[in-house]
Amino acid sequence: MIGSPVSSTFRKYSRILGLSLLFEIYSIKDLPIVTLVMNVVTIYQEILLHPRNSPFPGLNISAVNIPHPIRRSRLLDLHRGIRLTLSLQILYWKSIFPWSGIPLNYDDALQFLSGRHAKDMKLGLENIRSLLARLDNPERRFKSVHIAGTNGKGSTTAMLESILRESGYRTGLYTSPHLVDIRERIRIGGVAISRRDFLLEIADIQAAAEETNASFFEILTAVGFKVFADRGVDIAVVETGLGGRLDATNLITPELAVITEIGLDHTRILGTDMETIAAEKAGILKPGVPAVIGTQITAVKNFFEGEGKRRGAVLRYVMDSVKTENIRLAESGTLLNAWVGDRRFRDLRLRLLGAHQVENAATVLLIVDELRSQGWAIPERAVYDGLAKTVWRARLELLQIAPKIVLDSAHNGLGAKRLAHAIEEIFLYRNLTLVFGVLSDKDYGTMAEILFPLADRIILTRPDNERALDPYILAELPVCRGLRIEISEEIGRAWEFAMKRTRHNDLVCAAGSIYFVGEILRLMGENACGE
Structure with missing residues (x-):
């Protein structure tokens, strides 16, 4: 085996695997034994040459080469028995049916998902309902808070999960899209699930996904729900992907629904006016489920009042229930005082930067108040600590001090306004270089009009996404006349x-697209998995 001594434990492990395969081969009359053996040998080579991609925890080159009985004994650790059994199942079927497409390693799993990503997006709940039914409806086996909105839903989700975790609850977190690693979307206790677990979950769900013609997002949603149910989370905070009414996450019946600020985004799919978009978000409201509405726009609030009555949901509004004061913005964070009913919070510290995070924190404070009224134990100390510890990457994130490097996921007009306010009010700098990449289906004209005049130098590039906008089109916008514009299509350059x-x-600021700033994080060797 690649010239390395094989431990007795590894020999024993190989014999166990070999016996299980020989036992099963009797049921396969027309498969040549040579084919089976060659397939098994190929898989062994894959595991040994690419140990990080192996579904077998603890099996790696160092465990074979270095005489260390304690390390080798971990291969047979009963604590990992269930996962090992699932891994053997994958290996067995892959060896007999190598053409079956069952993922053997992490890259296989990503390739499978990529194939589903290429499918045309179809809004609707039929596929995800069928898929979850085949998985014994995991969405019914955990409690949740469901969060929708145009802007602020990700930060609100992250703040709430942090507070619940600080309260002692075992939390689940489901968000989208991801920045660097797809596993960011599914977290337990603030940490993304491992590569091994992700691989096993995808392998477990693949057949059902193909039978139901599930899409990329539907598969990941089902995996997230299955993980939360199987791991026994106390409560999961679930962010919608797109809209709300027909979003794959909308099969949960949560303890509480939340709709953050409403704005114009995904207009080709959700509609071109505020009321139409608000109606899509209102689709997560359910009879008998209370809801918190974060909008600061009176017309939008009035619309939701009608929707709440129509759907039988009791709504609470941040603009009526939470008062913030003495707000102090700085590069190191934000301090504020807040009133929620008769409860006062003095000197709350937000780790997330920007005045807009004060609005998101106000929404979270009302969520906490509502959960407390339902009997959830959330100490005041957990609120302070949870907000102060919240990490939500690439949301007005100050990565470096000298020179200052800021990454922001602003990808629509409202996000651009919030970023512009932060650049003008929070950060001190001599010259600003804006590195900008955007998708073609976004309102890039409005974003450019807001952000470009603030910069001393603008570098336009192309996100690594099939929907990326050609930077030369950006450069032709009227706002670019007279500005110092340079173009480099490759992000690294x-x-x-x-x-x-x-x-x-x-100050160097990268903005325009979540996918784009994710690429910058990757270039800088950063991850967003909470590991």
């Missing part, structure tokens, strides 16, 4: 170009 021309007291 654009970032290198920006950093080479930046001095220690300058």
Whole structure:
């Protein structure tokens, strides 16, 4: 075996696997034994040459080469028995039916999902309902808070999960899209599930996904729900993907529904006016389920009042129930005082930057108040600590001080306004370099009009996404006339170009798309898995 000594434990492990395969081969009359053996050998090579992709925890080259009986004994650790059995199942079927497409390693799982991503998106709940039924309806086996909205839903989700975790609850967190690693979307206790667990979940769900013609997002939603149910979370905080009414997450019946600020985004799918978009978000409201509405726009509030009555949901409004005061914005974080009914919070510290995070925190405080009224034990200390510890990557994130590097996921007009306010009111710098990449289906004209005049230098690039906008189209916008514009289509070159021309007291800001800033994080060797 690649010239390495094999431990007795590994030999024993191989014999167990070999015996199980020989026992099963009697039921396969027309499969040549040579084919089976060659398939098994191929799989062994894959595991040994690419140990990080192996579904077998603890099996790696060092465990074979280095005489260390304690390390080798972990291969047969009963604590991992269930996962090992599932892994053997994958290996067995892969060896007999190598053409079956069952993922053997992490890259296989990503390739399978990528194939589903390529399918045309079809809004509706039929596929996800069928898929969850085949998995014994995991969405019915955990408690949840369901959060929708145009802007702020991700940050609100992250703050709430942090507070619930600080309260001692075993939490689940489901968000989208991801920045660097797909596992960011599914977390237990604030940490993304492992590669091994992700692989096993995808392998377990693959047949049902193909039978139901499930899409990329539907598969990940089902995996998230299954993980939350199987791991026995006390409560999961679930963010919608797109809209609400027909979103794959909308099969849960939560303890509480939340709708954050409403704005114009995904207009080709959700509609081109505020009321139409609000109606899609209102689709998560359910009879008898209380809801918190975060909008600060009176017309939108009036619309939701009608929707709440029509759907039999009792609504509470942040603009009526929460008062914030003495707000102090800084590069190190935000301090504020807040009133929720008769309860006062003095000197709350938000780790997340920006005035808009005060609005999100106000929404979270009302959510906490509602959950407490339902009997959830959330100490005041957990609220302070949870907000102060919340990490939500690439949301007005200050990565470096000299020179200052800020990443922001602003990808619509409202997000651009909030970023512009932060650039003008929070950060001190000499010159601003804006590195900008955007998708073609976004309101990039409005974003450019808001952000470009603030910059001393603008570097346009192309996100690594099939919907990316050609930066040369951006450069032709009227707002670009007279501005210092440079174009580098490859993100790595654009970032290198920006950093080479930046001095220690300058600010470099990357914005325009979640996918784009995710690529910047990857370039900088960062991850967003909470590990």
